[in-house]
Amino acid sequence: MEWIDFAAPTTVSEAVGLLAQHGDRARMIAGGTDILVQLRGGRRSLDLIVDAKGIPELNEISYDPQNGLTLGAAAPCYRIYGNQTVADAYPGLMDAATLIGGIQIQGRASIGGNLCNAAPSGDSIPPVIVLGGVCNIAGPNGTRQVAAEDFCTGPGRNVLENNEMLVSINFPAPQPHAGANYLRFIPRNEMDIAIAGVGSSVVLDDSGQNFVSARISLASVAPIPVFASEAAASLAGKPVSDEAIQAASELAIEASSPIDDMRGTIRQRRHLIGVLTRRTLNNAVQRARGG
Amino acid sequence: MPGLVHVQTTINGDEVNFLCEPRQSLLECLRDVLGMTGSKEGCNDGNCGACTVLFDGRIVDSCLVLGVEAQGKEITTIEGLATPEGLHPIQQAFLENAALQCGICTPGFIVASKGLLDNEPDADEARVRHWLAGNLCRCTGYDKIVRAVLDAGQQMRQ
Ligand SMILES: Cc1cc2nc3c(=O)[nH]c(=O)nc-3n(C[C@H](O)[C@H](O)[C@H](O)COP(=O)(O)OP(=O)(O)OC[C@H]3O[C@@H](n4cnc5c(N)ncnc54)[C@H](O)[C@@H]3O)c2cc1C
Ligand code: FES
Ligand code: FES
Numbered sequence: 001m002e003w004i005d006f007a008a009p010t011t012v013s014e015a016v017g018l019l020a021q022h023g024d025r026a027r028m029i030a031g032g033t034d035i036l037v038q039l040r041g042g043r044r045s046l047d048l049i050v051d052a053k054g055i056p057e058l059n060e061i062s063y064d065p066q067n068g069l070t071l072g073a074a075a076p077c078y079r080i081y082g083n084q085t086v087a088d089a090y091p092g093l094m095d096a097a098t099l100i101g102g103i104q105i106q107g108r109a110s111i112g113g114n115l116c117n118a119a120p121s122g123d124s125i126p127p128v129i130v131l132g133g134v135c136n137i138a139g140p141n142g143t144r145q146v147a148a149e150d151f152c153t154g155p156g157r158n159v160l161e162n163n164e165m166l167v168s169i170n171f172p173a174p175q176p177h178a179g180a181n182y183l184r185f186i187p188r189n190e191m192d193i194a195i196a197g198v199g200s201s202v203v204l205d206d207s208g209q210n211f212v213s214a215r216i217s218l219a220s221v222a223p224i225p226v227f228a229s230e231a232a233a234s235l236a237g238k239p240v241s242d243e244a245i246q247a248a249s250e251l252a253i254e255a256s257s258p259i260d261d262m263r264g265t266i267r268q269r270r271h272l273i274g275v276l277t278r279r280t281l282n283n284a285v286q287r288a289r290g291g
Numbered sequence: 292m293p294g295l296v297h298v299q300t301t302i303n304g305d306e307v308n309f310l311c312e313p314r315q316s317l318l319e320c321l322r323d324v325l326g327m328t329g330s331k332e333g334c335n336d337g338n339c340g341a342c343t344v345l346f347d348g349r350i351v352d353s354c355l356v357l358g359v360e361a362q363g364k365e366i367t368t369i370e371g372l373a374t375p376e377g378l379h380p381i382q383q384a385f386l387e388n389a390a391l392q393c394g395i396c397t398p399g400f401i402v403a404s405k406g407l408l409d410n411e412p413d414a415d416e417a418r419v420r421h422w423l424a425g426n427l428c429r430c431t432g433y434d435k436i437v438r439a440v441l442d443a444g445q446q447m448r449q
Contacts, residue, residue: 006296006313006359029357036316036355037336049313051360078349102425104340104403107349108356 004039008051012058012138012167018050020140020163028052028165030074031108033101034117057167058112063089068173073112073166078103080111090171091287092131092180092201096124099184112166118152118224125152125225126199126217127182132172139164149217149227177204177212179287181280184219185272187263194220195264198252198276200232202284204240211235214284216248216277221256221269228255231277240285249277300361302327303371311358318342320358321368329369329398333427340426343399343406344368350406352425369398372405381405384443385436392430400426404440412447414440 009015019026026048029035038044052058052074060072061079063086071080077097081087087094093111100109100123114124115135125148133148140163148169152158160166184197197219203212214235218226231251238244258269295310298320311320318335321327321344333339335354342353345367372379378386381401391397400423407414407422414422419440420433428436 002314003312004314006357008359031355032357032360033337033355036357039314040335049357053360101337102340103406103422104343104350104352104425105337105355107346107351 002045004046005048006051007048008054010054010056012055012165015050015052015055015165016138016140016163018048019165022048023162026050026162028116030058030110030113030116031076031105033105033109034113034119052110052112052165060168061086065089065173069171071111071169071171073116073168074110075112076108076110077106081106089174090131090180092127092182092199092284093124093171095182096127096199099123099182111169115148115151115169116158116160116166118154118156118158120155120223120225121194121197121220122225123182123184123194123197123219126197126219127180128169128171129217129225129227130180130182130199130201130215132201132215134170136167136170137164138167143167145170149225152224155223175203177206177208177288178202179204179284179289181283181287183276183280183283185276193263196220196258196269196272196276198273198280200277200280200284202235202281202288204285204288208240208289210239211237211244214248214281216252216281218252218256218273218277220263221258221273226255226257228252231255235281245278245281248281249274252277296359298359298362300364300366302366303368309358313357313359315358316354317344317346317356317358317361317366318353320361321353324358327368327370330402331395331398333395333399338425338427339396339399340403340423341396341399343402343426345402345406348406348409350403367402367405369402372401379405380446381408381440381443384439384446388435388439388442390431390435390439396426396428396430400428400436400440404443408440408444408447412444414444416441419444 058072058074063069080097111124128148180201182199184194186192202214214232216228216232331341333341344353
């Protein structure tokens with residue numbers, strides 16, 4: 001690694017100023033579990049690392065049943081699943097926060113960093129998308145909001161300009177009779193990169209027997225996390241049934257465009273998307289019914 | 292001209308001051324700047340856990356923390372476990388259970404186990420195995436390590 005400077009700003013505007021000054025030669029660091037590996041491996045070269053963790057808004061985890069959750073971009077996984085209220089309100093998000101790396105990694109890694117790193121395999125991205133996450137972005141001209149499904153633009157690329165940063169992610173309050181789940185398939189039990197992953201969320205009617213709406217998102221089967229809107233829309237208004245879930249899983253497979261690589265084949269990944277879509281929808285229904 | 296950064300931190304209860312390059316990992320600072328070579332470098336990319344330290348009470352891979360981030364923090368390394376009176380119960384249990392062979396992974400396993408047992412001395416086998424998933428050992432096959440940690444938990448409950 002070449003010489004790199006380190007700055008620890010304490011306000012969003014100070015951080016944005018530093019980013020603006022250095023263009024593509026500066027990047028934020030949250031937990032550092034992606035960026036330090038990339039710098040050390042020579043996959044990235046920078047003049048300045050800007051620490052996100054000294055900025056209060058980026059550490060915030062605040063929830064209320066009306067306005068939902070504001071999750072600071074740099075909040076590490078252990079603080080998210082360690083917050084019982086948040087864990088109870090968003091079990092679908094906990095599925096990912098408890099899955100990323102091992103305990104050491106979870107002591108540092110953030111959901112904001114997972115999203116900004118924009119890996120197709122990022123485990124928190126499908127749950128953030130299906131939970132309706134909205135990204136709060138700050139830049140020199142103020143703030144803007146981008147829906148999580150529009151945030152990643154390519155492998156390792158996102159909508160942020162060089163002088164912009166992710167401040168936080170907002171999640172709407174959970175609706176009544178709603179549930180979500182994320183599952184991935186990996187060759188080991190822990191510590192591996194997903195061959196395929198699926199996040200699903202559902203809202204049921206008062207009887208718990210019919211879908212009102214759903215959202216489905218896929219990991220590791222395209223250059224970016226996939227928002228499978230047609231698969232999800234096919235469930236709206238249908239009774240909860242194996243047939244409806246099977247049909248949605250077939251549409252999810254069609255929304256994927258996997259490749260063959262050392263982790264898995266196209267055929268295996270398509271199969272996995274079907275299985276994981278059915279499982280996560282069934283689990284989401286269980287959670288929506290309060291089970 | 293770039294300059295070295297002065298870092299003030301607490302390591303194993305003592306106030307420590309050191310100078311480092313901002314790009315240097317906490318692991319490099321411990322080993323190369325401070326001469327504390329108990330924490331090991333296995334992979335240098337977060338996969339093996341040999342460099343595990345307690346960072347404000349949480350286990351982290353010190354290869355994925357920058358030295359400058361140690362400013363104002365409380366760090367515990369493997370050097371901080373034994374006292375003049377004797378080994379820490381986890382160290383003793385590793386010896387008694389023959390939970391090490393080459394020993395490269397051992398400091399990381401012991402510090403990671405401390406991170407668990409300090410808060411949950413009654414952790415069961417499944418919990419111990421899950422907690423230690425970020426620590427790799429290519430010699431022991433893990434069983435003896437898990438048994439040592441369960442034994443140490445029993446000691447620490449008393
Ligand atoms: C051993 C190991 C196991 C792992 N296992 C998993 C896994 O199971 N699943 C998984 O999905 N990932 C895994 N990862 C990858 C990584 O831990 C995650 O992607 C993590 O969530 C990244 O978060 P971070 O806070 O460490 O990000 P950082 O490394 O700090 O940042 C990641 C990227 O986001 C940018 N960034 C961070 N914060 C901001 C911000 N506020 N504004 C703008 N840009 C920002 C950085 O500049 C950088 O480009 C693993 C990594 C390791 C080393
Ligand atoms: S050396 Fe840090 S995890 Fe392997
Ligand atoms: S004892 Fe050799 S790696 Fe664990």
